Amino acid sequence: MGPSFLLLSAVLAVVAMVIAIARFKINPFIAIFSLSLILALVAGMPPGDVVKSFETGVGGTLGHIAIVIALGTMLGKMLAESGGAEQIANTLIALFGKRNAHWAMMFIGFIVGLPVFFEVGFVLLMPIAFNVARRTGMSMLMIGLPMVAGLSVVHGLIPPHPAALLAVQAYQADMGHTIFWGVLIGLPVAALAGPIFASIVSRGIILPADNPIEATLVKPHDDKRVLPSFGATVLAILLPVVLMLMGSWADVIAPGKTILNATLHLLGNTDIALLLGVILSFITLGVMRGITREEILRFSNECLAPTAAITLLVGAGGGFGRILIDSGISKVIVDLALGAHISVLLLAWLLAALIRVATGSATVAMTTAANIIAPLAAQAPGTKAELLVLATGAGALILSHVNDGGFWLVKEYFNMSVPQTFRTWTVIETVISLAALALVLLVSTF
Template identity: 65%
Template sequence: MVPVTGTTLLLYALIAVIALVVLIARFKLNPFITLVVVSVLLGFSVGMPMNEIVKSFEAGVGGTLGHIALVVGLGTMLGKMMAESGGAERIARTLIAFFGEKNVHWAMATIAFIVGLPVFFEVGFVLLIPIAFNIAQRTGTSMVKVGIPMVAGLSVVHGLIPPHPAALLAVTAYGADIGRTILYALIVGIPTAAIAGPIFAKLMDRHIKLPADNPLAAQFIEEADDTAPAQALPGFGITVFTILLPVILMLIGSGADLVTTPKTWANDFLKLIGNSVIALLIAALVSFYTFGKARGFNREAILRFTNESVAPTAIITLVVGAGGGFGRILRDSGISNSIVEVATGANVSVLVLGWLVAVMIRIATGSATVAMTTAAGIVAPIAASVPGTRPELLVLATGAGSLILSHVNDAGFWLVKEYFNMTVAQTFKTWTVCETIISVVALLLTLGLATVI
């Protein structure tokens, strides 16, 4: 078969993206299966040698999961230990007392920003939703005002800030410094979460009226009734320290050359513990004591918690791997080179290009993680050929694009709809708009930051 070249490659890529949208959104096919099928068909259609198509896809999957599977597993264990120990509830109680009941929307955004650091969006959502239901009932506040800041905080952290797997993979793909990435992500992420969360939620609370009866809320309020004595929960300080420990270690590793001589034992050791996998491993081990033994759990209970935490991540890991395989097919087929030519001819900023590629994949697959990891693989060769590109900012721009326009092919869309007891239209008006605000504001702040550093 004669290989396809030029703009025809872009046409086939566009058809593949549209196929992903239709098969996942319209026909409700499994995203993992869909990504595999579309990737193989795309490789065949553009004329890749048939004996290279599967090898290319497998290389993409392996290259992605070689790192991300470890991060997903360790991060999920850390989140599970936090949930079982009552650490999330401790954070909630403390911050609500600090902010006051009138400002619970700001408290929920802050809680989500902190709790969301070590866990996936879906995991953070499940951890925090009982707290959100109880806060809404206790303060007489709508779930729009309480819940939207929560999902905004989780989403911003998920898309922009390491140690989240997609952000870490983008850091590796772009050759970015993880410490500076975290610093810039906080500069961009905090105001973005404030605008898309508490500020937007307060505005929408006037226009979106939810039914008074929410069966799911009643169930969670009953299960998470605020009757446990404060002393039964872990301390606020040790809880926050455990959650932030991987971030602290990665920052230490990033700054190793500033405090030690390069290539010495001390320098190598600091960089080792600052590695994302080792940092999460250390935090998980620490959580076995701070959230486990110190809370009265024995070794059998801790083993059960860690085993239970891994199983739900299987499909996430498979989808992420398939996204990496799809990205590898796009690269090996020459589509990435065609995108380079188009971008060069149109004089598109690399930051904007990273955002746009992630936007397209996000709309196609519904997964922010797949969008960010795949887009990073596509854009990384382009960025390497453009002098003056700051890889840390490219991580943020790509992450911002991966969050846009959540719709019916995104699991997060349905989580918000069902738990908040919204209609589909109300979910579009709140959650989808919230995600789009995050994407656009984060891109604008990233472009602004690029002009001053």
């Protein structure tokens, strides 16, 4: 198959998925699964490998995401039942005021997202976003979109986030300078893609009144209810964040192959950190507040039901991404970028962007592009390594669509349709990518 045919087939497959889900109301998992198989066969994959490829993609994605969603939802449920999420919402509103609550959510996403993957920060903060939206009377889009913008910016641009950390190593960039430029560029980008964009797009999109996940994670306000302390609630949320941050710096804190180094890596593992956070919430927000063990068990069981569809859709997106890789379509996209005769900064952005579109993973796009570009950058004197990290990260965030697990997380938690998710989440990711690239190129001229 020729490269043009493969690219056209991939584009048509994505368009067909959107039409099948949005226009003909076909179950999203069925639509993604069916069209992934058709694309694989059209691209010339051996029939015996097609289903196995899709299953591999689903399994590889869910091996991480399913645990994150399950543990994050349990923690969110404890925040809801104990009143912890409401307490944080009250504190934020008191500090920033109702009119500026969306700016508060952007800063929280920016800070919490530093050491954790996007999905982890997302499930940790959604209960707070639901509560803030309810208490302020603002649209969930007005509150939630700035939060996801803050999470996404640090996901792509700022170490010690894992993908950015790998890019720093590949380009041999200075860590401190990368963080400095990442924050300097990331904050205005997050403001543009978050509160500013949300204030525009939220006027034209009306979300359904009933959101099953919100109903699980938010309890009706009760003036007589005694809420947990702000400190105890924040501790439950930040414990996983702190542990993951320590894990990412384990090799700096302790020499390799030591007990301390191994312990920090273990505690900093996403699954372990979240597990410990959930256990802490069972104790401080549950047992210590008079909630029985039977009630905690019921809460942790009840909250998982609404996440089943999300988990399945995230896995399906991973399966579609694997089909793109195994069919050779991703390689065609990479070759297309490498064949462009442009500056190293633009090439790093373009390569990461095309891999992102092809695979759906910002982390995969950033790490793959960095490893490909690093030898080229070494032969291009004058290119600032720190800005190269940011350019690569910016490209890795562009145009999230149906093969990205984050797309389905945002869609389902916000209770949006597929077209609405494209108009909000996909646009946010693209605004972040383009705005960050523009600022990187601007800084590089000085």
